[in-house]
Amino acid sequence: MTALLADVWLVSGVVVFGADGIFTEEWMGYPGMMDPGGQGYQAGAVDLLRTTAWWSASAAILGRCWTTTVVQLTVLPLSAQWIASLDTYYT
Secondary structure, eight states: OHHHHHHHHHHHHHHHHHTTTTBOOGGGOOOOSOOTTOTTHHHHHHHHHHHHHHHHHHHHHHTTOHHHHHHHHHHHHHHHHHHHHSOBTTO
16 A cells, blocks of 8 residues: 555656646646746656666565555556656657
């Protein structure tokens, strides 16, 4: 359960920090002015989520925590795919 909450917190942080000047999805409201330094944010966020998934799943496997392994290998890669699909000023 803790791993799932940490994953939700991480994905929420990516969305919140990207909502101001990077992501331009309709459901996010007014996206603000374009962030000139944010061009690599989406790719970096996707890479962060995928890397976190593999490292945390590896640690869970070493600790023989199978449920945590499954959570890490499902929630974070799917979240990375979702973040990659969001519209930005740069796509």
